[in-house]
Amino acid sequence: MSAARRRDKLRFVRFYTDKECEEWLSGRNRQKPDSVPQVHRLHFAYPRHHAKLFWVAHWIASTLTHRSSALLWITEWGIWESTENSHLYYKLRQSFGDQRLLWEAPGHLFLGFEQEDLTSFLHVAMLNGWGGYLLTQLDYVNLFFSHDEYIDFFAEDESNLGPVREELIAKER
Secondary structure (H helix, E strand, O other), rough: OOOHHHHHOOOOOEEEHHHHHHHHHHHOOOOHHHHHOOOOEEEEEEOOOOOHHHHHHHHHHHHOOOOOOEEEEEEEOOOHHHHHHHHHHHHHHHOOOOOOOOOOOOEEEEEOOOOHHHHHHHHHHHHOOOOEEEEEEOOOOEEEEEOOOEEEEEEOOOHHHHHHHHHHHHOOO
8 A cells, every 4th residue: 555545544534514513413412512501611711822822722632532532613714804814724624635615514523543633623723713612522521612712611510620720721820
């Protein structure tokens, strides 16, 4: 098998339509975390220096997913079009063999070993001023990130928000 063929076989990111994202959630008897009554929420404003966004995206992808699958579902884009780098996003997406537009398939399913890929897509989304959800397979902590430069972390068990509070909130002070 050629090196290029082996490399292509290692790319597993799946791109989902809105309907497929909804099916992913309903197949797990779940809903978007901000729709769950009595869920615990922790608010985090983006760092003042956008250079720190990569660290935030990497921490989220490598810590909150617990090396399990996660669905990145972009639900807000085009709000700050003058600051979007759509070219970078589509080149990243095309590197996984998907040619569709964001509005056609706004969901991105990452397997547990694809933390670096998740980091890249989440980082680009935040830099572009987009918003959406990161829904983790294990459902310990999920999040909504906003075009208004904040992240709301959600957990049914409040103690699951401890690492978020310790790593992100405490370090921003």
